[in-house]
Amino acid sequence: MWGVIKMVKNKMLYDIIIIGGGPAGIISAVTARKYYPKRKILLIKNIEKGVIPCGIPYMFTTLKKPEDNKLGNTPLKENNIKLRIDEVIEINKQKRKVITKNKDEFKYKKLILAMGSQPIVLPIEGINKKGVYTIYKEMNYLKKLKNKIKKSKNIVIVGGGFIGVEFADELSKLKNVNVSIIELLPKVLFNSFDKEFSELATQELIKKEVKIYTNLKIEKINGKEKVVSVSLSDGKTISADMVILGIGAKPNISLAKNAGLKISKGGISVNKYLRTSDKNIFAVGDCSEKTDFFTREKISVMLASTATTEARIAGCNLFEKFARKNMGTIASYSTKIKDLTLGSTGMTEKTAVERGFKIIVGNAESFDKHPKNMPNTSKIKVKLIFSRPGIILGGQVAGGESAGEVINIISTAIQKKFSLSELEDLQIATHPKLTSAPTNYPIINAAQNALQKLK
Numbered sequence: 001m002w003g004v005i006k007m008v009k010n011k012m013l014y015d016i017i018i019i020g021g022g023p024a025g026i027i028s029a030v031t032a033r034k035y036y037p038k039r040k041i042l043l044i045k046n047i048e049k050g051v052i053p054c055g056i057p058y059m060f061t062t063l064k065k066p067e068d069n070k071l072g073n074t075p076l077k078e079n080n081i082k083l084r085i086d087e088v089i090e091i092n093k094q095k096r097k098v099i100t101k102n103k104d105e106f107k108y109k110k111l112i113l114a115m116g117s118q119p120i121v122l123p124i125e126g127i128n129k130k131g132v133y134t135i136y137k138e139m140n141y142l143k144k145l146k147n148k149i150k151k152s153k154n155i156v157i158v159g160g161g162f163i164g165v166e167f168a169d170e171l172s173k174l175k176n177v178n179v180s181i182i183e184l185l186p187k188v189l190f191n192s193f194d195k196e197f198s199e200l201a202t203q204e205l206i207k208k209e210v211k212i213y214t215n216l217k218i219e220k221i222n223g224k225e226k227v228v229s230v231s232l233s234d235g236k237t238i239s240a241d242m243v244i245l246g247i248g249a250k251p252n253i254s255l256a257k258n259a260g261l262k263i264s265k266g267g268i269s270v271n272k273y274l275r276t277s278d279k280n281i282f283a284v285g286d287c288s289e290k291t292d293f294f295t296r297e298k299i300s301v302m303l304a305s306t307a308t309t310e311a312r313i314a315g316c317n318l319f320e321k322f323a324r325k326n327m328g329t330i331a332s333y334s335t336k337i338k339d340l341t342l343g344s345t346g347m348t349e350k351t352a353v354e355r356g357f358k359i360i361v362g363n364a365e366s367f368d369k370h371p372k373n374m375p376n377t378s379k380i381k382v383k384l385i386f387s388r389p390g391i392i393l394g395g396q397v398a399g400g401e402s403a404g405e406v407i408n409i410i411s412t413a414i415q416k417k418f419s420l421s422e423l424e425d426l427q428i429a430t431h432p433k434l435t436s437a438p439t440n441y442p443i444i445n446a447a448q449n450a451l452q453k454l455k
């Protein structure tokens with residue numbers, strides 16, 4: 001009898017439990033396996049059929065079928081990580097156990113919270129009408145959304161951040177569909193880019209016949225049961241048979257809050273090792289608060305790239321005495337609208353000035369192959385922002401597909417706090433078919449442009 005009870009209890013005891021099966025949860029589990037090969041690891045997630053979140057906008061036309069954007073369980077299987085499809089409804093931090101909806105209990109030595117975020121729903125009149133959608137990261141929901149999109153003629157996207165812009169780019173490929181974006185700020189992508197880069201995005205969307213309404217709020221969704229139009233803050237009404245909300249997300253914190261963990265405005269509070277207020281519990285990804293790399297202020301950033309960086313740090317730190325520090329986020333991000341690739345990392349000129357930095361800006365434009373008559377050559381534009389003594393704070397890139405990796409060179413330079421002259425002396429590989437010319441490399445030229453202004 002005792003033997004049986006003990007056996008059942010042992011079965012439910014894990015060294016490491018991870019709650020959440022998004023990018024942060026999966027990478028936490030896989031990293032924990034690398035650092036702790038002999039530990040028993042369990043991942044609990046409440047969505048059986050997940051999707052790759054960053055691929056969601058492309059499930060509607062670019063990918064052949066929604067299932068092509070499935071988030072599979074292969075990394076868990078390959079790394080001997082047990083998986084439960086269930087929802088954790090309680091964390092008992094004194095007894096170090098989690099309780100699930102199916103009434104199972106699992107004890108842990110270390111727990112990682114990777115519960116992610118939920119889309120924000122605007123509290124406006126008509127929000128519950130048929131035809132109004134938010135973006136949930138769930139396969140069946142998105143398959144239904146795809147079917148509804150096919151039957152729509154006038155789609156209004158609320159929010160001109162990266163989700164709204166990527167949806168607009170994708171949906172404007174559909175025949176006989178009018179797509180509009182409503183944005184509260186003066187330009188689309190205005191939180192991550194300075195105005196000249198936002199303007200490039202605007203022009204690209206206009207070429208695709210997307211209508212853009214900026215400096216405007218959506219005030220009301222009209223229609224009897226189903227949406228027929230939306231009213232804007234300037235009194236305009238736009239026809240709509242579908243409204244997609246892409247106005248941001250809020251962290252999933254209720255489980256942590258009910259467990260008595262410290263919560264801040266941006267999510268579950270964590271220290272530089274990504275530990276919560278309980279030493280055996282870590283939090284990563286969209287559900288946890290974010291610290292700015294430069295100022296150490298708490299900021300709101302929800303990116304899969306940030307989530308997975310944190311997951312790699314927490315996954316390593318679980319049982320480590322000399323733990324790795326999270327240096328804070330620089331919010332590196334890239335996107336593509338039609339043929340235009342845009343990348344942003346660190347501070348924009350606008351945010352640097354707002355935060356009181358004295359700055360120098362360097363700009364450069366060249367081509368991403370050489371000579372410029374090489375096939376598939378695109379123009380590339382780089383902007384670098386430096387603090388007054390000349391340390392890099394941020395960068396933005398616009399161009400063809402190569403811009404997607406050029407921004408990552410700038411991200412690396414920011415993390416290593418490169419100076420103007422270190423960027424000028426950058427050692428790079430160049431090739432006519434692959435890169436800009438060594439004599440005309442845009443990052444180096446932008447650094448030289450800033451250096452001249454400093455002198």
Ligand SMILES: Cc1cc2nc3c(=O)[nH]c(=O)nc-3n(C[C@H](O)[C@H](O)[C@H](O)COP(=O)(O)OP(=O)(O)OC[C@H]3O[C@@H](n4cnc5c(N)ncnc54)[C@H](O)[C@@H]3O)c2cc1C
Nearest residue numbers: 020022023024046053054088116117285286302303304305
């Ligand atoms: C349309 C769209 C496009 C995006 N594009 C990009 C991009 O190009 N680049 C980029 O960097 N970022 C992008 N993002 C942001 C990115 O998706 C998020 O930052 C990322 O998903 C965060 O990962 P996460 O694991 O922290 O959270 P999530 O992906 O939200 O995953 C959390 C998981 O935990 C589960 N869960 C929550 N509570 C429980 C519980 N109690 N029990 C069990 N399971 C639970 C949830 O159901 C969910 O599956 C995009 C987001 C969207 C919506």
